[in-house]
Structure formats: structure tokens, C-alpha cells
Amino acid sequence: MMLHIKHLLGDKTLFFIAVLYSCIISVLFFIPSPDLPEIHFSAADKIVHCLIYFILINIWLLYFFKKKDFRFNSKWILVLWFSILLYGIIIEILQDLLTVSRSADIFDVAANFIGSLLGIIFFRSIKHKFNF
DSSP states (O other): OHHHHHHHHHHHHHHHHHHHHHHHHHHHTTSOGGGSOOOOOTTHHHHHHHHHHHHHHHHHHHHHHHOTTSOOOHHHHHHHHHHHHHHHHHHHHHHHHHOSSOOOOHHHHHHHHHHHHHHHHHHHHHGGGOOO
16 A cells, blocks of 8 residues: 555656746746856857756656556657647747747757757666666
């Protein structure tokens, strides 16, 4: 019985972490750019986007992978991937429409695409190491 309770709490905790991370990055993407620290490396913004989306997709993949009753297959990975990419596109459009100091950038979308794709490849290569 305790094992089942522990499993359910683990899923809720991971779900909470995934939702919290998603909310935090959503807020961060709307912070006015003058308030952000300056980085003097031309590709730093794209690397940050890759890293953010790499982490985002890995958290969500881990959540779904951990659910014993969830059928974890390529179809659902694609659904999650397209959902996260759509989220990134919507964020870029909203940055352009709702902020003064930020604008939509197709290269940010490309960096999101690459980061999430690398995240999927990474997760698929290590998922066998999880003992859930």
C-alpha cells in the first residue's frame, strides 16, 4: 500500500515540477530585455533557448515515463514534442505582440526545436537507467 502511495506522490511531485518550470520560463520570456543581464557572446541567447527547451522536454518526458499506466511510445513523444514547439512559437508571437523590448525571432524557434530534439535524443538514450 505504501508503495502505491509513494508512486502517486512521486508523479504529483514531478508533475508539479514540470508545471512550475513551464510557468517560470513563461514569465522569464516576458521580462523586458533591458532588465536582463548583458551577455557578450553572440550565440548565447540561442544556447540559452536550447538549454531551456532541453530541460523542459526532459522534465515532461520523465513525468510521462514515470507513469506506469502511460503507454510511452514514439507517438506520444511526438505529441509532446509538437506541443512544446507550439508553446515556443506562441511565446515568440506573444513577445512580439505584448512587449516593447522583445520581438519574435525565428532563430529562437529554431533553437527551441534543436534543444527539444536533443532533449528527446538524450532522454531516449538514458531512460533505461531509470528504475521505476
